[in-house]
Amino acid sequence: MDTARNQPDVAVAAPQAEPPASATAGTTRKGRFAGRQLAPRFAILVVWAAMIGVYWGTEPVLFPHTGTFQTIFGSQQPLVFMTMALMCTIIVGEFVDLSVPAVFGFGATILPVLVVNHGWNVWPAAIVAVLGCVVVGAINGFLVVKVGVNTIVVTLGMSTLLMGISLWMSDLNTISGMPNGFQKIALFDIGGLPISFYYGVVLVLGFGYLLAFTPLGRHMRFVGASREVSRLSGVRVDRIRFGSFVFASLLSGIGAVIAVAAIGGYNATTSDTYLLPVFAAVFLSTAIFEPGRFNPLGTLIGIYFLETGILGLQLLGLQSWVSQVFYGGILVIAVTISTLLHRRAT
């Protein structure tokens, strides 16, 4: 390699005929890409509309009724809060926080137990309930982020533990008898729907804004995509992961307080029925609006989509097992579809 010593490095000059064809190819591909992407983005809205059409046709008396509309949109507030809680940790790359419904149930049990069984004033009791949830989130976060225990193990264990404590606190009973005025914070009527519906919408929009437009949201996305890349880019990864667990529990706690207000009490045994709907709705979001990516607005749509489907089936006379079939089926189908969409996009 004698020549190498004197032979200088070579480089590019005068790009001979950089084909302008590549530019046009790029634009056409992009145009096609957009068209291909648009369909799946809104496919679920079409399915939703079709579903409503079918129910309307088969059940023309019961289905097109304001009561149906109110049930669909007025009853899902607990799910909205729980899905947003789950979303917090999913966005930062912790896919399986199984403790969300249990934390919700924990808060929703503390509040009526303190108020009804122990005679507390409702507001301090609500604060204690929310704080209780936050403490649980901090413990989860500490174990997962600082100690490095597997998320499934921590949250599955925590979930069962909390469920047990909730059942013990409530003595396996439905605890009801919350003061009347308290209902107002959840059921105050605005335009035919309870105020809790609007809480959910505001929460979802706020969360969507956070993710799309704020530095914190961008950092969360990157932590979810790659911790090492984030760390080397000046993102405080552990703080964001820990914060996500705490914030998730905070949302569950607040959601629990509002749910108790709406229901007037709580039965701790119902907590685990939320697990599948929460996951189904969150994963459904990956097939809506931003294919392959978890997004809050998609989740909200997913929740009401699922509820419409189930309510309609129940109106048609099918039994309550229908909800399990529907939630389970949708979860599998939605994730399959979004995986396929994602594969095609990349």
Add this chain to the structure above:
Amino acid sequence: MGGLRPPIAPYGGTPPKSAAPPTLWLLLGRKLVSVSQAEAAGAGQDRLAVGSVSKTFGSARVLREIGLRIAPGELHGLVGQNGCGKSTLVKILTGIYTPDPGGTVTVDGRALALPVRPLEARAAGLSVVHQNLGLVDDRTVWENVRLGRFKAAGRLTRRIDGKAERAAVAAVFARLGANVDVNEKVSELSAEDRAAVAIARAMQDHEPGGGLIIFDESTRAMGKAARGRFFDLVKGVIDNGASVLMISHQLEEVVEVTDRVTVLRDGQVVETGIPTKEIDEAGLTRLMLGRHLVTHSRVDSHAQPETAVQVRNLVVRSVRGLDLDLKKGEIVGLTGLVGSGAVAVAEAIGGAREARAGTLTVNGKTLSLKPKRGSTEDFIKAGVAFVAERRLEQGLAGELSVTQNLTLPRVKTRGGRFRIGHSWQADETAAMIKKLDIKPPDPHKLVGTLSGGNQQKVLLGKWLAGQPDLLVLHEPTQAVDVGARHDIIEAIREAAADGCGVLISSVDAADLSVLCDRVLVFREGKVTAELTGDLTQDDIIHATFEQPSDQQGPERNLKGVAR
């Protein structure tokens, strides 16, 4: 490219491990022989013949009428820029992609059904060694070699007969001429033994005197010493009568070890079967780029008199108490063999690695290099930018867009608390796309869908956009094509001209000689040489391998024999 990269270790000056035989002697001796063999057999039947293979994705035609012939016992090189279609061709040959109708793939005269069925390809003796070798680290050597081929022994138990499997694997190693303990865990092996395992896996089904192994940038992750051993093994494969198709970015490697080479550009064969005796790296580069070339040599130093960066008493890995000053606009290279400490120093100064002691002063701000940090936030605030080596693991998030990746380090400082803001992101991204010629120039493209060279440009742009005072780069041109390398080198120079202190940790003597004002050579944690002035890569290589008395390396003699 002028062949400026360091030659493969065992023949460059003095090898670090003298255990390896003077490989090139053997290779070149073999080469002359095998070419004649190949020519003799070439009239007969090709080991692999690819005819008119095309591949279209949607409206994009990524391969156009590819034709390629490989003779029995031939070592054939395949080169081309990133994104020219090399990987697509491999994926067609391995059955991952279905080619457009009309193409043919023939092995030893027998046409394979298209798309290629993996089992049929295996039966025909066609196998691939991928860049990461595809080994399962925590299993043993024999399990890795036999993976996918285990035979169930015993009528009822259907268990794996470990004894027979081990014996079969040992026989393969014997044929290959490699000495590897089949019971060792793969994670315990040296780089060259890992390569031997991958090769053994690829060649175990070969009929004597048959078979074809495709090496898809297999040497990319290998150190220089390991490469020498690797080519010994490849020679073993050839001696067994198999053919080899080697895909590589290392042009001098291709010129040195292969018999003939095929060049792809934009999905088409530019020229195929060029004997490497008749072409050099510059010639290959010209074919790959299809554009005129000008010389690209050292330019004047941009170093200014003021000091930009001070490192004091850095203790990290084997390095104990390093002091280092960097002037504004100065480009300093750090190099050395694996474990010499050069990489650790760069990573510590860049904030990516925790040091045991030391301080870094940039622009009057002093940072301790010691404490464990959750992130490099302090470093970034002080004006330090670290361009990591592994771009998709440490540098960029492939599932997010160019804009999002490029602006990440600054979304907090440039954006408001409640709103990142759109315009500065768009401006920054557009500026970097223009400056670095990122293709396609689409700010919303997902980084994972870009070619390697363009990813590296996005990574560099991500840090250059912050106008750092200290830019630390680790292997900035690794596995990028020639065009991208040029753009990256220009951008680094431009940063230095703007007064940024630049620290480059690299084993690429070509880059260092072209870019650096000063090169520090590390050995066992100490700076053993400081090279300044007009650097040549030979000086850098010699200093890296030390023993400067040995001026007449075997390499030069060999070259004389070869040409």
